Amino acid sequence: MSSDKKAVLSWGEGKSAEFPVMSGTMGADVVDIRSLYAKTGMFTYDPGFMSTAHCRSSITYIDGDVGELFYRGYPIEQIAAHCDFPEVCYLLLNGELPNAKQRSDFVNIVTRHTMVHDQLNRFFTGFRRDAHPMAMVCGVVGALAAFYHDSLDIHNPEHRTISAFRLVAKIPTIVAMAYKYSIGQPFVYPRNDLSYTENFMRMMFAVPAEEYKINDVLVRALDRIFILHADHEQNASTATVRSAGSSGANPFACIAAGIASLWGPAHGGANEACLNMLESIGDASKVPEFIKKVKDKNSGAMLMGFGHRVYKNYDPRAKLMHETCHEVLNELNLKDDRLFKLAMALEKVALEDDYFVSRKLYPNVDFYSGIVQRALGIPTAMFTCIFTLARTVGWIAQWSEMIGDQDSKIARPRQLYTGSTSRNVSPIAQRK
Numbered sequence: 001m002s003s004d005k006k007a008v009l010s011w012g013e014g015k016s017a018e019f020p021v022m023s024g025t026m027g028a029d030v031v032d033i034r035s036l037y038a039k040t041g042m043f044t045y046d047p048g049f050m051s052t053a054h055c056r057s058s059i060t061y062i063d064g065d066v067g068e069l070f071y072r073g074y075p076i077e078q079i080a081a082h083c084d085f086p087e088v089c090y091l092l093l094n095g096e097l098p099n100a101k102q103r104s105d106f107v108n109i110v111t112r113h114t115m116v117h118d119q120l121n122r123f124f125t126g127f128r129r130d131a132h133p134m135a136m137v138c139g140v141v142g143a144l145a146a147f148y149h150d151s152l153d154i155h156n157p158e159h160r161t162i163s164a165f166r167l168v169a170k171i172p173t174i175v176a177m178a179y180k181y182s183i184g185q186p187f188v189y190p191r192n193d194l195s196y197t198e199n200f201m202r203m204m205f206a207v208p209a210e211e212y213k214i215n216d217v218l219v220r221a222l223d224r225i226f227i228l229h230a231d232h233e234q235n236a237s238t239a240t241v242r243s244a245g246s247s248g249a250n251p252f253a254c255i256a257a258g259i260a261s262l263w264g265p266a267h268g269g270a271n272e273a274c275l276n277m278l279e280s281i282g283d284a285s286k287v288p289e290f291i292k293k294v295k296d297k298n299s300g301a302m303l304m305g306f307g308h309r310v311y312k313n314y315d316p317r318a319k320l321m322h323e324t325c326h327e328v329l330n331e332l333n334l335k336d337d338r339l340f341k342l343a344m345a346l347e348k349v350a351l352e353d354d355y356f357v358s359r360k361l362y363p364n365v366d367f368y369s370g371i372v373q374r375a376l377g378i379p380t381a382m383f384t385c386i387f388t389l390a391r392t393v394g395w396i397a398q399w400s401e402m403i404g405d406q407d408s409k410i411a412r413p414r415q416l417y418t419g420s421t422s423r424n425v426s427p428i429a430q431r432k
Contacts, residue, residue: 007031009040026061026070043414053234055242055405059092059397060231067313071231072096080320085226085390086110086196089168092231092397107196113169114190114199116177117147124181133385134263136178142256144170152250154403163251164396171392172196175385176203182381197223200389205377217331218376221324222386225369228317229387231394233310237261237268241395242402243411251399258395259388268384268391271370274305275339275380283338284345291349305367306350307360314362321368328375343371 005021017039020032030053037043046052061070069076072091079088083097090098090106098106123143127136144166145152151162177187180203188203197219206212232238240261244254262268281290293301308315334340347363350356373383402408 005029009036011040011042015040024056027063043416045416049234049239054239054411055234055402055408057234057398057401058095059401060233060394062233062310064308064310064312067311067316069232069316076228076316077320080224080227083227084195084197085223085230088227088230089393092393093164093400109165110169110196111190111192113165114173114192116170116173120147120174121177121187124177127181129182129184131182133175133178133182133382134259134388136181137175137385137388138256138259138263140174140178141167141171141259142253145250145252148252152252154245154248154250160251160400160403164400167251167255167396168393171389172200173203175382175389176200178385179204179379179382195219197226201376215331217327221328221372222376224320224324225372225386226390228320228365228369229390231391231397235267236264237391238395238398241399245399245402246408246411251396254399255392255395258391262388262391263384268387270305270364271366271373271387272380272383274367274370275374275383277302277304278339278342278346281342281346284342287342287345287349290346291353295355303350303356303361305370306356306363308364311364313360315364317365318363318368321365321372322363325368325372325375328372332375334375339374340371343367 005023006018007021008016008018010016017036019035019039022030022032024030033044044052059072061073062068071079071088072095074091074097079091083091086107087098087103089110090103120140120143123140124136127139148163148166151159151166153159173190180187185207188206190199190203194202194214198214201219201222202212202214234242237258241254241258244257245251249257265273281287290301293299294303329335329337329340347367350361350363356362370380370383373386374380378386
């Protein structure tokens with residue numbers, strides 16, 4: 001991690017200080033400024049932590065310049081082609097891909113934890129029927145600490161493992177329950193003979209009046225969505241989980257904090273915003289008019305689902321989601337659907353028009369995942385809940401890594417104070 005390299009900060013008249021430079025296994029070097037205030041009496045100013053590494057991690061690595069994403073060193077393209085979501089969960093939590101026995105044991109434990117405490121069923125009735133599903137999911141996940149307080153000692157490795165299994169296993173059940181409650185249908189209990197993703201889709205869409213039929217193509221599509229969203233380095237929600245965890249909060253509270261952060265439209269709501277954009281355009285015939293507005297900086301029109309803050313090239317997840325998108329549309333014979341024809345027309349323009357190509361505004365994973373979820377019958381309001389389900393395992397892995405890091409300290413960012421200087425309080429009669 002450390003190296004012989006040093007960074008020198010110079011300021012004032014002849015003042016300077018040296019700081020160690022740390023090197024990871026991939027990516028840019030990092031200047032260790034932990035002693036900055038002691039040596040200089042100054043702090044750094046970095047809104048959004050754009051140039052600050054707030055932790056060290058061995059879980060996920062992104063190279064945004066070339067468009068690469070790795071889980072534990074494995075390229076996302078290989079993971080998506082050869083693994084299912086439970087294998088990815090095992091990888092993120094344990095550091096290595098499972099062999100056949102390890103996978104079987106892991107799946108068996110997760111399967112045995114998919115039921116939730118029966119009192120949680122009644123917990124949902126405290127919400128209004130028209131509450132946003134994310135409000136319910138956030139509240140119920142936070143409430144798990146009240147039902148499973150037998151494993152809240154964060155310094156006990158066994159407790160951390162049990163909590164991890166419970167969260168990975170129960171989040172699909174909770175998300176499906178939020179959906180069922182919002183549409184006035186009875187809850188559907190999990191079945192131990194189904195896979196992780198099959199179970200979730202059945203809990204979402206089955207009704208007592210008829211048997212739910214498993215469609216392998218659709219299951220594989222949703223499983224890929226889970227895989228591609230399982231972790232994404234130090235994003236806003238992951239940093240929130242780590243920040244909450246740094247205070248010693250229990251894992252259920254930390255994951256609930258991550259869910260709250262993910263709910264923001266600038267983070268987890270991107271695919272929902274993309275679908276809303278498509279609806280506002282109307283149909284494929286209006287794409288040229290919309291593109292013209294996007295190119296006009298004064299029009300206020302925004303192209304959602306294209307480009308990415310981290311990826312300066314093509315989002316590697318988008319390539320994989322593109323394949324899945326067309327597989328689903330073919331399977332469900334939706335190529336002539338109004339909204340899907342519109343989406344494909346917009347995709348074609350973005351991939352061919354020099355205005356977008358030169359600015360590297362390629363379709364990102366949110367563009368395709370929103371289309372796929374709509375095709376699967378998942379309503380727009382549930383999109384961020386699906387994201388939550390997928391990202392929970394990444395949050396747990398990041399939280400657990402933080403607990404085991406000896407350098408980890410309670411999060412306490414500094415500030416550049418710009419308020420009033422010291423002043424005295426006047427008696428109320430003298431105040432203007």
